[in-house]
Amino acid sequence: NILLITIIARNRSLHTNTNILVASLAVTDVLMGFQCVMFAKSGLKWGFRSWIAEANLNLQVYDTFMLGVNCSLVVVSLLHVSVLAVDRYLYISWPFRYTRRVTRNRVLATAAGMWTLGIIYMLLPVALFQASRYQKTCILVDVPIGYGYEPLAVGYVVCLTVVIYCTTKMIKLARDHRLGKNKKFGEGGVWKSCRENINKHEEKDRLLRKANLKIIKFVLVVLGTFLACTFPPIAMLTLVKVLNVTLFSGSYVAIDVMHFLITANSGMNFLTITYMNKNFRKALLKIIPFCDFKC
Numbered sequence: 001n002i003l004l005i006t007i008i009a010r011n012r013s014l015h016t017n018t019n020i021l022v023a024s025l026a027v028t029d030v031l032m033g034f035q036c037v038m039f040a041k042s043g044l045k046w047g048f049r050s051w052i053a054e055a056n057l058n059l060q061v062y063d064t065f066m067l068g069v070n071c072s073l074v075v076v077s078l079l080h081v082s083v084l085a086v087d088r089y090l091y092i093s094w095p096f097r098y099t100r101r102v103t104r105n106r107v108l109a110t111a112a113g114m115w116t117l118g119i120i121y122m123l124l125p126v127a128l129f130q131a132s133r134y135q136k137t138c139i140l141v142d143v144p145i146g147y148g149y150e151p152l153a154v155g156y157v158v159c160l161t162v163v164i165y166c167t168t169k170m171i172k173l174a175r176d177h178r179l180g181k182n183k184k185f186g187e188g189g190v191w192k193s194c195r196e197n198i199n200k201h202e203e204k205d206r207l208l209r210k211a212n213l214k215i216i217k218f219v220l221v222v223l224g225t226f227l228a229c230t231f232p233p234i235a236m237l238t239l240v241k242v243l244n245v246t247l248f249s250g251s252y253v254a255i256d257v258m259h260f261l262i263t264a265n266s267g268m269n270f271l272t273i274t275y276m277n278k279n280f281r282k283a284l285l286k287i288i289p290f291c292d293f294k295c
Helices: 002-010 017-042 048-054 059-093 104-128 150-178 188-196 202-242 252-265 268-276 278-287
Strands: none
Touching: 002 017, 002 268, 002 278, 017 059, 017 104, 017 252, 017 268, 059 104, 059 150, 059 202, 150 202, 202 252, 202 268, 268 278
C-alpha cells in the first residue's frame, strides 16, 4: 500500500479522481497494518500495554483508544469502497458532464469528509467507555456490541448495497449502450445526435464502450475480492456476537482464517490496480531499478 501511494503521488498522469480515492483507501490500509502490529504487541510481556502499565499510565485510555482506531479504520474503508463505486457509476452515467460535476476539489472534500467521520467514530470510545463497568475485562477483546459490531454490521450491509446497486446499474447501462439504446446512456441530446450521425460518431462510440467495459471489469474485480475477503468473517462475527450462534466451537484455526481474510483484504487493492491499470504497471516498473521495462 505504501508502494501504491508512492506511485500515484510521483506520477501526474495517475492523479485522477479514482486514483485519489484509491490512494486515500491505501492510507487506511497502511494504518490498519500499523494498528494490527500494535494489537499483536499489546498482549506480550514486552509489548506496548506492558510498557504503559510499568510507566503507571492509564491503561483504560490506551485500550479504548486502540478500540476506536480499529473500528474507525473499518468504517473509513467501507466509506471509501462505497464512494469508489458511486464515482465509477457517475463516470459512466455522465460521459460528458462528469468532469464538470465531479471536480478534484469535490473529490478531495469527500475524502476529507470520510476521514473526519472516521476520526469522530475513533474518539467515541474514549468519551463513552471509561466507566469501570466497561473495563471489567479487556475491552480490546470484549468489544461493546453497540459500538464494535452492530454499527459495523449495518455499515457493511449499506456499503454492500451501494456497491451492488452501482455495479448492477453500470452493467445495465453498458448493455443498453451496446444494444443501441443510447437515449438511456448519458445525456439524451448528445446521444440523439449520435443516432442521427451514426457513421460520424461510430469510432467515438466504440472507444467509449471499451472504456466503460474496462471500468466495469475493475469494479467487478474489486467487488469480488471485497466480498471474498470480508463477507465470511463479517457473517461469522454477526452470528456469534449479535445473534449468539455458536460456530467453530474450539476451532481456533477456523477463527484465525476468518480474521486473516479481513487483514488480507487490505493488500488486495495494490494487486487489483496493478492487474487492471496499464499505466500503473508502467509506473511501477519504472521505479524498480532491477526491472527491464521492455521485458
